[in-house]
Amino acid sequence: MQIASTADRRRQMPMGDRIRARRKALGLTLQQLAHLSGLSAPFISQAERDLSVPSLVSLLALADALTVDLSYFMEVPDGGTIVHRAAKPRHIQADGPVDYIDLASDLADRKLDIVLMRVPPGHAFPTGQRKGEDFLYVIEGDVTGVVGNTQARLGPGDSLHFDALHPHGARNTSDRDAVLLYVGTPSIFRKAPDGVIDAGDADA
Numbered sequence: 001m002q003i004a005s006t007a008d009r010r011r012q013m014p015m016g017d018r019i020r021a022r023r024k025a026l027g028l029t030l031q032q033l034a035h036l037s038g039l040s041a042p043f044i045s046q047a048e049r050d051l052s053v054p055s056l057v058s059l060l061a062l063a064d065a066l067t068v069d070l071s072y073f074m075e076v077p078d079g080g081t082i083v084h085r086a087a088k089p090r091h092i093q094a095d096g097p098v099d100y101i102d103l104a105s106d107l108a109d110r111k112l113d114i115v116l117m118r119v120p121p122g123h124a125f126p127t128g129q130r131k132g133e134d135f136l137y138v139i140e141g142d143v144t145g146v147v148g149n150t151q152a153r154l155g156p157g158d159s160l161h162f163d164a165l166h167p168h169g170a171r172n173t174s175d176r177d178a179v180l181l182y183v184g185t186p187s188i189f190r191k192a193p194d195g196v197i198d199a200g201d202a203d204a
Contacts, residue, residue, distance in 0.1 A: 016050040036065035070188040112185040119178045124171035132164045134184045141178025145170045
């Protein structure tokens with residue numbers, strides 16, 4: 001009889017179970033995780049029971065508080081190759097209206113993310129900050145980027161490159177989809193060699 005590995009079992013876990021498992025592995029209460037992440041305890045409780053699907057920004061906050069990469073929570077598809085084919089886009093499954101396509105290969109310890117984003121009209125990315133560097137290049141549409149005290153209107157061909165420790169955000173200010181190329185380091189989507197970030201064997 002074939003026994004599923006820990007990594008295989010974790011791949012099959014719903015997102016809520018993964019959040020709960022990691023929280024318990026760290027010995028955190030809901031209130032403690034809420035304090036660390038800046039999210040409310042009731043919201044985290046709903047997320048753990050899969051009654052609410054966290055946005056990408058909320059998942060980033062949880063990942064930082066739980067000291068895991070974003071890929072621990074998300075279904076980041078396996079590429080199995082260093083070549084990315086336009087005919088086979090690798091969509092990153094995340095809640096919200098933004099379509100994310102992973103352009104980077106699945107190196108076990110990759111240092112950066114390369115993501116193509118299609119952002120609907122009027123959508124705004126909440127202000128965030130983290131250790132690292134971010135680069136944003138506008139392919140189509142118009143966006144307003146904010147980094148620290150600097151605000152810039154960006155059109156096709158314009159870009160931003162900045163220290164991600166500065167509070168930053170962006171909004172699609174056009175009446176059509178904006179297509180953006182994002183490059184950031186360190187990676188928040190990278191996988192461990194087995195495809196899943198190890199969070200220990202804590203029960204859900």
